[in-house]
Amino acid sequence: MKKIVLASKSPDRSGLLERLGIPFDIFITNVDEKKFKIEFSDATELVKELAKAKAEFAKNNISDNGLDKIIIAADTVVEIDGEIIGKALNEEEAFEILKKLMSKTHKLITGIAVTQLKNPKVIIDSDTTYVDFLELSDDEIIQYIKNEEWKGRAGAYSINDKASVFIYKINGSSSNVIGLPMHKLFEILKKEFKINLFQLMS
Amino acid sequence: MKKIVLASKSPDRSGLLERLGIPFDIFITNVDEKKFKIEFSDATELVKELAKAKAEFAKNNISDNGLDKIIIAADTVVEIDGEIIGKALNEEEAFEILKKLMSKTHKLITGIAVTQLKNPKVIIDSDTTYVDFLELSDDEIIQYIKNEEWKGRAGAYSINDKASVFIYKINGSSSNVIGLPMHKLFEILKKEFKINLFQLMS
Numbered sequence: 292m293k294k295i296v297l298a299s300k301s302p303d304r305s306g307l308l309e310r311l312g313i314p315f316d317i318f319i320t321n322v323d324e325k326k327f328k329i330e331f332s333d334a335t336e337l338v339k340e341l342a343k344a345k346a347e348f349a350k351n352n353i354s355d356n357g358l359d360k361i362i363i364a365a366d367t368v369v370e371i372d373g374e375i376i377g378k379a380l381n382e383e384e385a386f387e388i389l390k391k392l393m394s395k396t397h398k399l400i401t402g403i404a405v406t407q408l409k410n411p412k413v414i415i416d417s418d419t420t421y422v423d424f425l426e427l428s429d430d431e432i433i434q435y436i437k438n439e440e441w442k443g444r445a446g447a448y449s450i451n452d453k454a455s456v457f458i459y460k461i462n463g464s465s466s467n468v469i470g471l472p473m474h475k476l477f478e479i480l481k482k483e484f485k486i487n488l489f490q491l492m493s
Numbered sequence: 494m495k496k497i498v499l500a501s502k503s504p505d506r507s508g509l510l511e512r513l514g515i516p517f518d519i520f521i522t523n524v525d526e527k528k529f530k531i532e533f534s535d536a537t538e539l540v541k542e543l544a545k546a547k548a549e550f551a552k553n554n555i556s557d558n559g560l561d562k563i564i565i566a567a568d569t570v571v572e573i574d575g576e577i578i579g580k581a582l583n584e585e586e587a588f589e590i591l592k593k594l595m596s597k598t599h600k601l602i603t604g605i606a607v608t609q610l611k612n613p614k615v616i617i618d619s620d621t622t623y624v625d626f627l628e629l630s631d632d633e634i635i636q637y638i639k640n641e642e643w644k645g646r647a648g649a650y651s652i653n654d655k656a657s658v659f660i661y662k663i664n665g666s667s668s669n670v671i672g673l674p675m676h677k678l679f680e681i682l683k684k685e686f687k688i689n690l691f692q693l694m695s
Contacts, residue, residue, distance in 0.1 A: 312640075431689075453691075453694055455509070459666055459676040463662055466657040474657070474661040476658070477659065478627070489658075
């Protein structure tokens with residue numbers, strides 16, 4: 292029996308798979324993200340390497356329990372003017388990030404890694420979506436921050452939730468902005484692992 | 494006290510407001526859509542006129558109950574090659590629509606109308622998002638259709654659900670693809686009705 296393992300603790304990624312009716316287990320990885328951030332200054336390279344490291348950590352640390360386990364890992368950052376932006380640590384940082392993102396188009400980049408427990412193959416890919424915000428007043432940014440949606444999210448916003456009122460345009464995949472480019476996952480599973488994602492949906 | 498009335502029976506529109514923590518009532522309108530489709534052949538004009546008619550129907554048929562009621566109505570269609578595509582009536586029609594939409598970029602157009610019970614003002618606007626599908630095989634389209642997600646949805650798909658696996662790119666607002674352009678609603682309420690949508694969110 293095939294079993295998806297999501298090597299991510301992001302509730303947004305879990306939420307995506309849940310909405311699609313795909314059963315999965317969560318496996319929390321232990322990867323030193325700081326080390327990667329020092330080593331890789333290019334945003335796309337960084338998220339690909341982090342996704343790969345998380346997938347490999349999961350692969351090396353879970354048991355099969357007689358199941359054909361497919362491991363999916365991902366990492367998401369925001370990039371603006373060549374600067375990599377991750378998660379805000381507090382309200383002040385969330386404010387600074389959102390203020391900066393309101394000034395021009397930014398990129399939302401997700402790295403994705405897919406592997407299978409008894410298969411040496413590890414497929415790594417990435418997806419980029421361009422995102423445009425309306426320009427909010429400082430008061431409005433503060434009102435948005437008060438609802439705590441910024442917590443734990445790259446770029447301090449959640450497109451599927453309250454941030455939808457100030458995201459007037461994206462160019463690229465919308466599931467990628469949530470943190471998991473579903474079309475990439477669909478294609479990787481089909482082409483590289485002969486798995487039909489539709490058949491895993493209930 | 495302000496109260497949002499959503500003049501729409503679409504669960505996707507309700508779902509958007511619910512995710513944002515905006516309390517609202519639903520009012521089902523009775524508008525002869527067929528008559529409008531004969532009268533208006535331009536997709537943007539059609540959805541704007543339908544949204545306006547729904548908002549006005551609601552305005553004329555609900556009581557205030559001592560509340561400051563803000564009425565929101567919307568209508569969504571898909572347009573491809575100048576052809577207006579609404580909801581599929583059966584699986585065969587859903588298949589034909591999806592097959593057609595896979596051939597090239599299509600437009601998702603939503604008309605939105607906002608009014609207030611004791612205010613003659615009716616603001617009408619529209620939003621267009623360009624959507625690109627991966628090319629699925631006929632078998633894959635049939636697998637997608639089997640889950641019934643196509644029912645009741647313009648263009649026979651739902652971007653936030655299983656269709657996310659074959660939507661690789663959108664250009665425009667993602668909430669618009671769900672059926673309610675939240676950034677337009679936010680701006681209309683702010684500029685035309687002096688209402689701050691953030692303050693209605695819980």
